[in-house]
Amino acid sequence: MSKQENYDPSEIKRHMGMSAKNRISNTVIYIVLIIMSIVWLAPFVFIVLQSFRVESTWMVGYVVPKTWGLDNYINLAKTDFWHWYTNTFIMALATAVGQTVIVLCMSYTLSRFRFKMRNGLMRFMLILGMFPGMLSMIILYRLLKDLNMTQANAVPGLILVYIASSGMGYYVSKGFFDTVPKTLDEAARIDGATRAQVLWKIILPMAKPIVIYTILTAFMGPWGDFVVARYISMNTPAGMNVAVGLNSWLSADQIISRYTMFCAGGVIVAIPVTILFMCLQRYYVEGVTGGAVKG
């Protein structure tokens, strides 16, 4: 006897009514989502198409290239592009490592230790975080100039800037650490672990999403930075990152010959970040929601 025969007919009817309602609301939701993704994706598709166009290096009045080719990508090698790309990659990698270590240590400290001025410190950082970072740019430039870390030497200077204030981004991971029961720390400490071992062996393995989220955001900052990098490198190609470098091609005298190469550069910049996100998206979402909701 099939199971379906046991269903109450009125029940089935009620379900059908609900599913009709569901269908309508789903349709609306999907339409909105489709429109949103078109708006979002259009510029990217546009840039990708431009980057494969070989018939003209200047802007044209149509979207789909008439002649396709990889010239723009190949020609990038004849410019400073790969130098900038390497600069950016080094900075993003160093920042990702440095910032993650600092943020995690900071969060663990604020979550677990009770010390004088703990609350004061947290409040102070909250207020400090309300000021736009741009405010510190002039003094940052002066300081880095004295250390000889501007213009051509901007890379180490920028790494310093990116990492310097990273402790203030402790909120999400502290929120997550707060949800890990303190008795786990206590048990581990009694089992013979030092505070550092507790963090590395007990807390972090449980906090994988948060760690990945922290690494991703730390990597993304320098990767997409324009303002600070522009300011510290001061028009010196050797010290530029890829965003500043590509932007320099948009000056009136260069744009005619480099517009499509600019697009090709943009595509290459987007590739590693896209791959990273596609692989780690799951953790990223868990990280944001896990830390935020319970924190």
Added chain:
Amino acid sequence: MASVVLKNVVKIYDNKVTAVHDFNLNIRDKEFVVFVGPSGCGKSTTLRMIAGLEEISGGTVEIDGEVVNDLQPKDRHIAMVFQNYALYPHMTVYDNMAFPLRIQKMPEDEIYERVTHAAEILGITDYLLRKPRALSGGQRQRVAIGRAMVRDSKVFLMDEPLSNLDAKLRNQMRAEIILLRKRLDTTFIYVTHDQTEAMTLGDRIVIMKDGYIMQVGSPGDVFYHPGNLFVAEFIGAPKMNTFKAELVKEDGEYYVKAFGSKLIADGKRGEDLKAKGVPGQQIILGVRPEHMFLASDGDPNAIECTLEVSEMMGSELHLHAITDDGTRLIVRVQTINLTPEQRKSLEIGKRIRVTFEGKVMHFFDAETEENILYPYIPEEV
């Protein structure tokens, strides 16, 4: 294996609340000591100070003759079992139990030996490769005990280890802890709020209230000679009946006046009263429910009361009654001894008459609530 000595230990929290006052205790080598008391009495705080999880605000804690006040938990050579098990959720049972040994950098062969040995004793060999979340409460607690067992720790601390288990499992685990204690033969400090656990497990029981030690003694001591009214009421279930009464000395003999009845203090109690020459005074009289019984019809000194609730516990009845002046009392009656007439008379709302023997009376000072005959004298540390 080690002694633990607490001298004048004080805990004051940051918010100026004093959780533990001047705590003095000498826990001997291989002794099983239970801290018991109502919640908020400072028993867990004291244990955590011994473990090093809580800072000691004053006084000293010595383990094996060494003052450990400023030592980190890891340097105190202790093992601890927590109420909520505190297993590492991302590790398997095996890894959980191996964790303290890996931290010590013990060779993996030896770790394997120790963990499998402990698992065998605790009957968790089949679960070694599971994660804690796939285990039941009882199994988790076994793993937690196993993790504490694999190390050669000087002192074994347990913070309400059975409180999260259901009643049946709790009884079973209690018996297993007694066996474990025999096997490990080390110093145990056990915290609980359950007086049954305290009585069954401890060599000595430390009864605490509001951060003070009320009495330290063997289960027999605290049951038969409670140092004060608090201990008398805390130990034993259902709790001791207490009445306002007057101790009268007449012609060198003692009797107690309560509810218009005259109850003669005879037996050992009478002798002790005479030996100490206790003067007549207002007292609080204590009698345990199991020491009371239904009076025979002719007894002129029986206490008249009205039966309010009758709880059938199987082998015995718990009779909750109220006297004419509003004092409530409980009587435990063995059902096997009841005649059919008596059974019939034990209906709710009926008058019953209860009494007790002179030798089971406890006398407490009406003001200080101290035991008049057997006051608790703290041991010197």
